[in-house]
Amino acid sequence: MDDLEHYTLDKLIDVGSLQDIQDKYSKLTNLSTITVNRNGVPLIKPSNFSKFCNLIRTSKEGYRRCINCDAMGGIKSSKLKKPIIYRCHTGLTDFSAPIIVNNVHIGSMLCGQVSIKENDTRNSINLKKISKELYLPLDKLETALKEINIVAYEKIKNSADFMYMFANLIAKMGVANITHSKLLQETKEKMKFQQLARDIQIKSIQSQINPHFLFNTLNTMASMSLLESSNNTVELIYALSDILRYSLRxxxxxxxxxxxxxxxxxxxxxxxxxxxxxxxxxxxxxxxxxxxxxxxxxxxxxxxxxxxxxxxxxxxxxxxxxxxxxxxxxxxxxxxxxxxxxxxxxxxxxxxxxxxxxxxxxxxxxxxxxxxxxxxxxxxxxxxxxxxxxxxxxxxxxxxxxxxxx
Known part of the structure; x- marks a missing residue:
């Protein structure tokens, strides 16, 4: 689509549905999650944000740094065309899953706000410097940092891969809808393109997975993860991932x-x-x-x-x-x-x-x-x-x- 760069993420994706998906994903993984546009500005409400990061963002300078950090993470993952795991400006571990449509970076889904279990870096975070530069109370920063989740690297990697696929599926659905609407409008005036419109319509409808099914599946996985050791939950995630890959490929x-x-x-x-x-x-x-x-x-x-x-x-x-x-x-x-x-x-x-x-x-x-x-x-x-x-x-x-x- 030639004018894709002029579309914003909220024009390509239903914001209410995205919020619902993000909330359930965050509940399932117990990771802080946020969706931002290509400039790093949040598009919807963050899910399950840590007390530490919420505190950082109460500072005007802290918020500016977070926005810049989110934007840079999105840009870097977009250039590589895959999720990346990186350290944020405070020293915590985040990952960015880019939303790329027709080679255009339109936004990112970001998760993390954790410390990696295999290499806990909390002690290396200079809280005194952060307190001084962001005008935040040192004692509150220390208390909040103690509550940061410690997560195994393998979980971060798997979560990044799954979110990358899921975010881009939703984006492709949005673009398919726009393409579908435009071509149907054109065929009302140009009947010679009727067959072309039908081909595009088929691809458009075919690329859509019933949101009712997706939301209920995520809800089921989130509930199961609280009741069991996670083996069945993993099987559900793999099954859903395979279905999404099949429909796209x-x-x-x-x-x-x-x-x-x-x-x-x-x-x-x-x-x-x-x-x-x-x-x-x-x-x-x-x-x-x-x-x-x-x-x-x-x-x-x-x-x-x-x-x-x-x-x-x-x-x-x-x-x-x-x-x-x-x-x-x-x-x-x-x-x-x-x-x-x-x-x-x-x-x-x-x-x-x-x-x-x-x-x-x-x-x-x-x-x-x-x-x-x-x-x-x-x-x-x-x-x-x-x-x-x-x-x-x-x-x-x-x-x-x-x-x-x-």
Missing amino acids: NSDKMVNISIEIDNIKKYLYIQSVRFKDKLSYKINISDNVLNCKIPAMTLQPIVENAVIHGIEPKKEFGKVYIDSETVAGNYVIFKIQDNGVGIEAAKLRSLKDKMNSSSRDDSNISIGIQIVQDRIKYYFGAQYGIDIKSSPNVGTTVYIKIPLVH
């Missing part, structure tokens, strides 16, 4: 069906942990189709609909079944079935009409199915696509027909 690619299924397994694993004893799932895909090709993120939105719109509103136990049937060795029909709340007849008719329409509905379930339908027909032709059967209080079954492509 394969947004416009054909992938093996086995890869798509692995991604769905991770999604359902996360949801089964979140719902505890309310959700079970079973996947039975024929071996002879696993090495065939499918557009990435074709089955995922349908499975997500089954969980969020079918199982989640249901009070009783929920089940999701995924299986496949090969027909005449030419094509495969995937069946994604849930025993959720189902869809009323009138609403189902409307959904099917919109699914095959060029107009777009605002509801998440409609637009998700529409995009999957469009992509299947775009890649394979009009004879392939989606069919839906549903009964209220019984459940919904979605049939997805695609050719066997090697």
Whole structure:
């Protein structure tokens, strides 16, 4: 995007959603976290800031130094195009994860305000000098410094890597939305670009991961970390990380069906942990189709609909079944079935009409199915696509027909 440098971070990312993510991330890792623009100025409220750093920032000069330090950390990590771990101007350890879109540095997510366990540097911090230069009481600085967290280096490194990926996912979602809106507006005046707009629309919608899923997953991880030794929490983080990487790296690619299924397994694993004893799932895909090709993120939105719109509103136990049937060795029909709340007849008719329409509905379930339908027909032709059967209080079954492509 040619004019990306003129966009500010709050124009590319929903500020309320970012605050929610930052707060949950900080709670999960127990690290102080702040999101700043490219100049180091905070965009949203800091999360879990240490008493020491809050005290430093009460000084006008201290605040100026913190802003400069945050900006320099962001610039350095942006140049390297990866997270960096560094010492702040007071001597504490921080890390910066740059938010880079189309090679433009638009901001950074910063964490830390800790001392590294393997090399505790608190005793080397010159509190008398800081007190004199920033006009802060020495006794308050000493008390606050004693409360600074001591963290293992490996935890800092892993946290930096995860936040870098997560921050840039959100930025890419924002840019995709802007691109999508601009191109749709242009196609109203220039019909010859209709096909181009459809291609961009597909990529735009495909790059978005349901915030409802992300927020609830982070919330689940944060709660679990307080109740256990962290092994299950680590598995959740890895599963979520793999899902995010998959959606970013394969947004416009054909992938093996086995890869798509692995991604769905991770999604359902996360949801089964979140719902505890309310959700079970079973996947039975024929071996002879696993090495065939499918557009990435074709089955995922349908499975997500089954969980969020079918199982989640249901009070009783929920089940999701995924299986496949090969027909005449030419094509495969995937069946994604849930025993959720189902869809009323009138609403189902409307959904099917919109699914095959060029107009777009605002509801998440409609637009998700529409995009999957469009992509299947775009890649394979009009004879392939989606069919839906549903009964209220019984459940919904979605049939997805695609050719066997090697």
